[in-house]
Amino acid sequence: MSARQTAPGKLTLVGLGPGDARFLTAEAQAALANADTLYGYGPYLDRVPPRPGQSRHPSDNREERARATAALAHAAEGQNVAIVSGGDPGVFAMAAAVCEAVDAGPPSWRSLDVAIVPGITAMLAVAARMGAPLGQDFCAVSLSDNLKPWPLIERRLDAAAGAGFVIAIYNPVSAARPWQLGAAFERLRPHLPPTTPVIFGRAVGRSDEHVAVTTFDAADPAVADMATLVIVGCAQTRIIERAGRTPLVYTPRSPSEANK
Ligand code: SAH
Secondary structure, eight states, X not given: OHHHHHOOOEEEEEEOBSSSGGGOOHHHHHHHXXXXXXXXXXXXXXXXXXXXXXXXXXXXXXXXXXXXXXHHHHHHTTOEEEEEESBOTTSSSHHHHHHHHHHHSOGGGGGSEEEEXXXXXXXXXXXXXXXXXXXXXXXXXXXXXXXXXXXXXXXXXHHHHHTTOEEEEESOOBTTBOSHHHHXXXXXXXXXXXXXXXXXXXXXXXXXXEEEEEEGGGOOGGGOOTTEEEEEOOTTOEEEEETTEEEEEEOOSXXXXXXX
């Protein structure tokens, strides 16, 4: 309790989940209701119903570090501040940006009450729509080379596919990064059978949701946009076709299942 008494303010990172309010946890809802001030990328803030007396600070998607610094400074004035993230705040999102800012910032920021409220991240929402593609070991890779060099991404793709991980690909393309997903597929091609299932999940949890499965040899990088998460299976990932129903895609829990 003493920490709370001396803490000058509170900063909560709130995961909104992938789409509409169905995906918001009760904890996230309470954190949003209790905040005096909200920060975040404009379209994410628009998902939060307005509350009288609560101020909002929308910002551009690429201004993560500046947003983190502004929110910390605001919390240090004694405010209860929340930063919203799509999906989970710890997955390619604001929680790490806030930790970086605390690490580099004034000592007084270390006495702030910082809380992280998890959300359903895109790969879990996409996987759930299709079956159990993440049923065995998997990893997540962001193709954004804004914060890391492309050769490092290539090394990680090689290592992941070479070790048999299912790979969830975040940030597959953007207006400024049109070629990365095609290059990633070329990098993965030598490691994977042509029949490996590939899932494209777009805007999951929103009204324009579209989820589809294809095989690696037929996968067209051009169908992905900024709102798409791609799951590339491993050699054991299978598609169960079902008459009159969407297929079930799954990765058996044991690699030896593939030999049955
Ligand atoms: N913190 C977020 C990820 C931010 S990175 C999370 O945990 O989900 C942004 C990337 O996430 C997008 O380029 C896309 O690959 C993925 N993404 C976010 N929301 C999505 C959704 N509703 N459907 C599919 N992919 C989504």
